[in-house]
Amino acid sequence: MKARPIVAINNISMKYQSTEGEVAALKNVSLDIFQGEFVSIVGPSGCGKSTLLNIIAGLIAPSSGEVLIKDKKVSGPTIMVGYMPQTDQLFGWRNIWKNVVLGLEIQNKKTEANINFAQKLLRDYGLIDFKHKYPSQLSGGMRQRVALIRTLATNPDILLLDEAFSALDYQTRLVVSDEVKQIIEKENKTAILVTHDLSEAISMANKVVVLSKRPGTVKNIYQINLTCNSHTPLGCREAPEFREYFNKIWKELDVHA
Amino acid sequence: MPENKLEPSISIEHAAYLKSKKLYHWKVLGTQIILLIGFVVLWEIAGRMGWIDPFITSQPSRIWKTLVNLHNEGTLYYHIGITVLETVVGFVSGTIIGTLFAIYLWWSDFAAEVLDPYLVILNALPKIALGPILIVWIGNGSTAIIAMALLISLVVTILGVYSGFSQVDSDMIKLLKTFGATKVQILQKAILPASVPTIISALKINVGLSWVGVIVGEFLVSKAGLGYLIVYGGQVFKLDLVMTSVIILAIAAAVMYKAVVLLEQLFLKWR
Ligand SMILES: Nc1ncnc2c1ncn2[C@@H]1O[C@H](COP(=O)(O)OP(=O)(O)OP(=O)(O)O)[C@@H](O)[C@H]1O
Numbered sequence: 001m002k003a004r005p006i007v008a009i010n011n012i013s014m015k016y017q018s019t020e021g022e023v024a025a026l027k028n029v030s031l032d033i034f035q036g037e038f039v040s041i042v043g044p045s046g047c048g049k050s051t052l053l054n055i056i057a058g059l060i061a062p063s064s065g066e067v068l069i070k071d072k073k074v075s076g077p078t079i080m081v082g083y084m085p086q087t088d089q090l091f092g093w094r095n096i097w098k099n100v101v102l103g104l105e106i107q108n109k110k111t112e113a114n115i116n117f118a119q120k121l122l123r124d125y126g127l128i129d130f131k132h133k134y135p136s137q138l139s140g141g142m143r144q145r146v147a148l149i150r151t152l153a154t155n156p157d158i159l160l161l162d163e164a165f166s167a168l169d170y171q172t173r174l175v176v177s178d179e180v181k182q183i184i185e186k187e188n189k190t191a192i193l194v195t196h197d198l199s200e201a202i203s204m205a206n207k208v209v210v211l212s213k214r215p216g217t218v219k220n221i222y223q224i225n226l227t228c229n230s231h232t233p234l235g236c237r238e239a240p241e242f243r244e245y246f247n248k249i250w251k252e253l254d255v256h257a
Numbered sequence: 258m259p260e261n262k263l264e265p266s267i268s269i270e271h272a273a274y275l276k277s278k279k280l281y282h283w284k285v286l287g288t289q290i291i292l293l294i295g296f297v298v299l300w301e302i303a304g305r306m307g308w309i310d311p312f313i314t315s316q317p318s319r320i321w322k323t324l325v326n327l328h329n330e331g332t333l334y335y336h337i338g339i340t341v342l343e344t345v346v347g348f349v350s351g352t353i354i355g356t357l358f359a360i361y362l363w364w365s366d367f368a369a370e371v372l373d374p375y376l377v378i379l380n381a382l383p384k385i386a387l388g389p390i391l392i393v394w395i396g397n398g399s400t401a402i403i404a405m406a407l408l409i410s411l412v413v414t415i416l417g418v419y420s421g422f423s424q425v426d427s428d429m430i431k432l433l434k435t436f437g438a439t440k441v442q443i444l445q446k447a448i449l450p451a452s453v454p455t456i457i458s459a460l461k462i463n464v465g466l467s468w469v470g471v472i473v474g475e476f477l478v479s480k481a482g483l484g485y486l487i488v489y490g491g492q493v494f495k496l497d498l499v500m501t502s503v504i505i506l507a508i509a510a511a512v513m514y515k516a517v518v519l520l521e522q523l524f525l526k527w528r
């Protein structure tokens with residue numbers, strides 16, 4: 001028996017309207033994502049990747065088609081989905097703890113159990129000592145981890161990451177994406193990552209979805225199987241299959257310099 | 258970062274650097290004081306030697322005498338008190354009402370667009386021109402003066418704070434929306450706290466504007482306050498009184514500005 005997808009994207013099209021005309025951003029996109037999967041979405045700039053994430057998050061409604069999360073049609077933001085923007089968006093006037101509980105505060109869920117869970121996350125991921133510090137006192141990598149914990153604190157099942165590491169410098173980016181991947185795996189979340197970095201996409205994901213240029217359609221889906229024993233994204237870059245995937249997807253993307 | 262901890266033992270170079278820095282600071286301060294004293298002394302001497310006519314230019318010793326007289330009569334503090342009160346009420350209410358109005362514009366894009374041309378015109382209009390109208394409408398008293406101060410700062414505040422609201426990172430708002438935040442929550446958790454620096458800088462501008470509004474108001478109403486003393490002194494050719502009032506005004510304005518700067522530091526300590 002085939003498992004039901006946790007996220008089912010059914011024939012989504014999206015046209016942005018403006019006085020200058022309409023922009024078709026997505027066209028007939030269908031995609032199934034299963035519990036525990038880590039899916040990367042790659043595609044040329046402006047092909048509608050962020051649009052797709054925004055639709056999954058319920059922030060905008062598609063022109064046609066529907067998204068089902070756990071068999072329920074998405075019609076607005078739901079607590080099942082957590083979103084991580086490109087920059088950490090920590091609130092500078094709140095200390096780390098206040099940032100972490102922001103979601104709980106908004107959802108009016110500051111129960112003892114949830115507070116303890118947030119505490120545990122901070123402790124598990126080595127940030128408990130920074131609880132009372134302000135974001136400006138933390139490094140970029142730490143801030144990104146705080147941002148992830150803020151998202152995890154409301155316990156969503158699905159995480160959406162829109163180029164969540166692109167604001168970091170290269171080395172920090174490798175380390176943080178490693179950590180994030182491990183955290184997501186450990187907390188048994190489903191994740192959808194939009195990225196421009198093909199290596200990042202392949203090394204982190206079970207599945208890479210390649211979108212065509214605008215209007216974005218699903219061009220191909222790659223099931224990623226890397227034989228690496230370390231199981232961290234960084235280690236997986238050493239896997240023999242890595243190059244192969246990289247070259248195939250690179251050609252698929254059809255990037256002209 | 259400003260809060261780099263000092264090493265337990267300061268190196269010789271660093272000590273020398275700190276010393277020269279301190280020395281420079283004292284040099285600046287010293288020059289400022291000398292400049293002030295020099296100006297006052299020169300002014301006094303010029304008057305005594307007949308280089309200038311103290312009847313028109315006044316003189317430090319005459320100003321001092323006027324000050325003592327006003328103090329003895331007990332009217333000094335009354336006039337200062339009135340002007341300061343009107344100014345404070347003016348810029349505080351200007352900032353609060355302006356911010357509330359900006360919230361309304363943020364809340365309703367439609368209202369923002371409809372009102373845009375009116376705000377632009379009102380912003381361009383020299384509000385002082387409305388003084389006589391205010392006096393006719395509100396009456397010849399403190400209320401009209403405060404209204405003048407309020408009016409002068411209101412539109413600038415609305416435009417400044419509203420543009421501050423619009424500049425809040427859209428990703429920040431998006432993040433809140435994914436948590437399911439309502440519009441009120443977005444306002445309360447992101448827009449307002451993120452705009453505290455904008456609101457405080459509006460407050461700072463409004464202090465200056467409010468002084469202008471109040472003094473012009475007192476010129477027109479001419480009943481009490483430092484503006485009244487200045488106008489009255491001018492009319493009866495008591496330049497000593499005019500100069501004294503102007504100096505008090507300068508000090509009061511500086512103190513008030515400093516207070517707002519302190520307030521700013523208090524609010525923005527997380528930076
Ligand atoms: N709010 C909007 N109104 C009108 N057009 C939009 C809007 N948002 C996006 N678009 C257009 O839709 C297309 C897809 O945008 P989107 O941001 O989803 O692309 P993307 O794949 O995330 O791009 P990038 O890789 O640069 O982040 C672009 O051509 C963009 O200009």
Ligand SMILES: [Mg+2]
Nearest residue numbers: 049050051162
């Ligand atoms: Mg994008």
